[in-house]
Amino acid sequence: MAMSTSDLLSKLNPTQHFPLHSLLHYCSSNVSGFPHSPSHFTISQFGHGQSNPTYLLEVGAEGSVVKRYVLRKKPPGTLLASAHAVDREFQVLQALGTHTEVPVPKVFCLCNDPAVIGTAFYIMEFLEGRIYIDPKLPAVAPETRRAIYLETARTLASLHSSNVDSIGLGKYGRRNDYCKRTIERWAKQYIASTSEGKPARNQKMFALIDWLKSQIPPEDSSGATAGLVHGDFRIDNLVFHPTEDRVIGILDWELSTLGNQMCDVAYSCLPYIADIGHDKVQQGLEVSGLPEGIPSLPEYLAEYCSLAGRKWPLAEWKFYVAFSLFRGASIFAGVYSRWVKGNASGGERARYTGKLANELIDAAWKFIEMKSVLPQHPPSVANARHYSKELVTEKDTLGHSNGRRFIPSQKVLTLRNKLIKFMEEHIYPMENEFYKLAQSESRWTVHPAEGELKELAKKEGLWNLFIPLDSAARAKKLLFGGSNNDLSSDANNLLLGAGLTNLEYGYLCEIMGRSMWAPQVFNCGAPDTGNMEVLLRYGNKEQQREWLIPLLEGKIRSGFAMTEPQVASSDATNIECSIRRQGDSYIINGTKWWTSGAMDPRCKVLIVMGKTDFNAAMHKQQSMILVDIQTPGVHVKRPLLVFGFDDAPHGHAEVTFENVRVPAKNVLLGEGCGFEIAQGRLGPGRLHHCMRLVGAAERGMQLMAQRAVSRKTFGKFIAQHGSFLSDMAKCRIELEKTRLLVLEAADQLDRHGNKKARGILAMAKVAAPNMALKVLDMAIQVHGAAGVSSDTVLAHLWAGARTLRIADGPDEVHLGTIAKLELQKAKL
Template sequence: MASRTSELVGRVDPAQSFDTDALLRYASANVEGFPQAPTQVTVSQFGHGQSNPTFLMEVHSGSSVKRYVMRKKPPGKLLESAHAIEREFQVLHALGTHTLVPVPKVFCLCIDSNVIGTPFYFMEYLEGRIYIDPKLPGVAPKQRRAIYHATAKALASLHSADVDAISLGNFGKQKNYCKRQVERWAKQYLVSTGEGKSNRNPRMLELIDWLRQHIPLEDSSGATAGLVHGDFRIDNVVFHPIEDRLIGILDWELSTLGNQMCDVAHSCLHYIVDFALDEVQENGGLESTGIPDGVPSLAEYLAYYCSAAGKPWPVVQWKFYITFSLFRGASIFAGVHCRWIMGNASGGHRARHAGKKADAIIETAWAFIQRKSVLPEHPPSDSIAREHMRQSGKELRDHTSSSGGKSVPSLQVQRLRNRLIKFMEDHIYPVENEFYELAQSTERWTVHPKEEKLKKLAKREGLWNLWIPFDSAARVKKVISGGTVNKAFDGLLGAGLSNLEYGYLCEIMGRSVWAPQVFNCGAPDTGNMEVLMRYGNEQQLHQWLVPLLEGNIRSGFAMTEPQVASSDATNTECSIKRQGDSYIINGRKWWTSGAMDPRCKILIVMGKTDFNAPKHKQQSMILVDINTPGVNVKRPLMVFGFDDAPHGHAEISFENVHVPAKNILLGEGLGFEIAQGRLGPGRLHHCIRLIGAAERGMQMMVQRALSRKAFEKFIAEHGSFLSDVAKCRIELEKTRLLVLEAADQLDQLGNKKARGMIAMAKVAAPNMALKVLDMAMQVHGAAGLSGDTVLAHLWATARTLRIADGPDEVHLGTIAKLELRRAKL
């Protein structure tokens, strides 16, 4: 079973005690939010796996209690380069500030030993679960698999950190890592065991020689150099209190830069040797004694990691990596025993037996070296990996459409989706209430400062502009500077995904009204950028597309008009008349989404340049700077009581607005063609986001039904609920497959040939989402109608989309005409 983090503390070891009053004075002055006049302070010490003494501080102030963790160097004489508190703080601060790697937040570092006797730092306390035994006794098989999968993902996540981007490029030497590590730990072992031969194991000296002779050529081993944790294992991570989600990686004392496959091997040591035994013996670990049901084999766990991290199968050098990890473990245990002899060891009675463990591990290493086969030649099949991913609880389902399985996502998309889910859980959902509060205040037409911070974080995580189709990105590269673009600009052009692949990601963003804009994937910006990418010239791309891709500005799309039925675009009355080197615009638009945003700088306006041309050649589109004289933003429009601040939907008048002629898009009379090219992917994005909105409604509905009682029974126990929730699930899954099929047809056949399937999706998705969200609101009762949940806003958005981008009746007409046309063939 797991141990709660709060269960791993006990009394403070007298050898590790410190001046609590001095620490409180320092914390009050330097730790964010630390109570200035606490009424009670309780200090206890963590007793598991802490080479650096670690303490829990419970600080009472009135009726509230705040918990902090303080970690410090041990007192007394220490081995050279050991217990690097300062380096721990540095890496935790960098990862916590600039990445999504799950680490506790650090508050401050004190290197002044005069305060409590040694350097120390404060970090946040993570309430959660720690699994001490890697066999996970008392845990259900399905949960075991999920825990191992989450652990492998976390290791892949920290290995994916761009050390240069987060100012850790000088955190260590990346070359010759294995050679330097062998020498470091050999020296540490010699120092720990003293000068007398009786304190040293000659088999360890032979092991050092073997390692020196088998050091891999790291530049050709396939193991990419990067951030290395140094002691990554399942009992050094914290899981969420109730979810099988990893929330914190602990104990970064040995972190550096180097060969990351050494990290992976260390995380696999429990398959080779059982460190929980009082007398460690070579026993083949979990593999020979039988793997508990649900725990993946070593090869399967390794396949999880390689898939998530994009690393090759390490069969060639695996024997070295495991042997090195065992050797290092023996050296560490020898050091622990040395500190026990010196009287400054953390970990209590376990330190006393550490010397015997070191010797036993040395024998394990030699036994492992003698094995003929230590790893399969090839990783487990993709089907095995996918099966484990499906059973991990929060991973992607394989939705196979009528395209013969084309909608099953690639590993690249699976990794992006997992990162996106984690970003939403860690950063979007927790601040939704703050965004809503600002949007309902007198300052609602301002941007929440956290939004801009989240945008920067999304960029760093590679979750930026994911919507951009490969062909559009290719055209931009070709147009700008003849195809010569720098690396920074190239990074703004997304991940080269198809519409189908983006669908799996867009669905996740649709679970929150606020999410799409954080990833620069929100309407109308995506549609406007698509127009520029497809039809803009080089000057237009430089002036407007690049700032939009960077997320520095936002945009609006001005097409709908109040005085005509704008579902028929040929009804447009706004005039765009050529006069010399300019166009003069006169007209009135409304529902121009995004125009209220203080960051909105550019509008794409559709109007008529020739009222006498053929019906579909009268319209043109032109780029209009929103600050041009004559552009008057009249008012924001409400949608079922929501004005969607700070984004907004504006009514705008154009009164003799002079725009340079070079701002025309593609050419006069081509506006209808541009509109059709824009609306295909845009309509589909709306549909996909509605799938996500419905999924969130389902989740909230079920959670409410399982926790709320009516008439002495949980809502989930009422027969009517069971029937309705099942029908909602059926409708949601049918609609998802339809939308994915539409995305696949858009990729394979193009906008025109896919228009029938897109029209079906455009009708089905809003109606399905309305049904699911209405049911979720009903289960929530009055709360579902209020602003206390996101359901009302999601419902309002879904209802709007039965009209936006064309009402249902228009799309139904398209579907019927195509059906009749097929019947005549």
């Protein structure tokens, strides 16, 4: 059952009284619309909540309508360090209310002068609406329960989508190491609250603190979860419209800061985990039984993740929930300490908070010990969206308006804008210099500016953007046991990237594709991305330490050796290179070509695919093995040209292996796992090519348009010729269709994995290069002779796109996959 905001009022607590005349004088001078000589002025206290005392001010002049305001102040007496900062509450409410659509009450003034009423305070508008105290929502219709929970998820997603830099909250807190700092802070608060023995210290709390410190997930300022954090986001801190199931105000911002937003998400989910009652903690909704209409925990999370652009939080969910329970326990211990001293704002209810603190600690340990806490993948959110409102965001720079499927999150838009700026300021101006070196006698050397740009990209947080958060988490756990103590913060950031999904990375990878030189500057170039994915997914601890970390740091580069000149390698079962076991080693013999990256002077390791057992089942004959390129018997014979481009200093090489002896420990995953690894590598890796091709086509469109409005033929600009306008419009249509197809493929890859998404992946791999070739060919035609020369990037972009119709798997193979899947549907 909902309570109106007015129902929460109680008589003024005599221990919290303040001088009314002083307050009246201040309000008359500082609050908009406040009467200067009121005939009516009363104060009531809101009894709900355990933090900063909150009051309703009712004021009116003779014959006028009574106006209502809310005053929120610091409690009196000695307070814990950094607690009850009402000035910060005022700051965040003012920023959100002025610059965003996040539902918050309007604030009028902040008073830091204790002489007025004894402590600092601020005044805001009063919101008449509904507040749901009990998360089980008793006496509420099932459809309303569902709407309320999904509206709560939507509101949290809206809050988390706020761009703190653009609304003046960029320095509202430190965005990195939020969990680490918060654990340390609340641990200190717990110790301070229990220093006098009331409540008594619980040794399980200290064990919980140690466990949390050992499980802290990767965090940095540009990570997937960094942003504005409410800190106490739950249903009873939301004001719902009096008659509509929508939030009109988020209250109680005392704990707000910048940091890891998944902590907010977990805290909002606590009713599913633990029922925190008046005087005891019981089993949460997921165990005790969901009241009819309330969505399941996975549904609630899926709705939030979908709207906020977040990844399914499976890997770290135990940490985030235990973190929330720990913090709740520390807060309750502090409330109880204040109750003992006589200055708790929650009244008599505060006397039970010491007991609640200990029960929350027990609940945290019970949850940690559970075997399964979430399904492997999020459920469908289609039904949830039916009841939810569309997330209100500004029209984004990609041209997709509200309510459509592919709207990048604020985090992705921020990274995208940074990428575009980086490209315009650093990459495009250097392209001619890179090409000059690549065409000189010293072309197999690296331009010194490339290293400088890489360091700048690292500082900008534009490094290793392709690495999914789950892959990084797995590698970190394997390498360092999940501890932050074994990895420097710089290396940690390199390992994590930005924690993006394939869909999120698609918006960024496209930008890099606009220049042949860009991907490697951000450590997002092939074949290194695919090779790093292989090591992240399939490498063991020793292999990752030796090769993965240097690749992540950009200290070395790598090559991928699969294709062979003697056989049709589009059917990998044809591969003839042998990898024979001999004692503690493998002996490799064979010839590879189109080994991308092998010519690069920084190339230190090759991933070689060959056959370890010629007599095994067809798809169990192949294995992959790591080969140091300096190993005796490895001969890089020659660079191979692509329509005249040798792609120096990177290059594609023919490489022979003559009795190359490699330690047996270098085999990846195990003998016969070559096809399994290839499938895991070629889903995301080859989709990256499609994303970059969309970017290459976009660059072609841009150059085409610039040329058309600046060059005249037969007395008028090219842009004034009707045939050109028609062809250009068709190019734009093809580009947009392909972009949506690639984004759909990325989305399905995220949700369903390589195998189930193979049909849409095959479509993207056919469509993207063909579309790019059409657009770039048109751009070349508009440029005339300049288009086929090296004076523009068009010829190189076209050559790369044409090659990918083969290197990314021949069209015929992908078309066969698509057709077979269609025929399978007919048989069902």
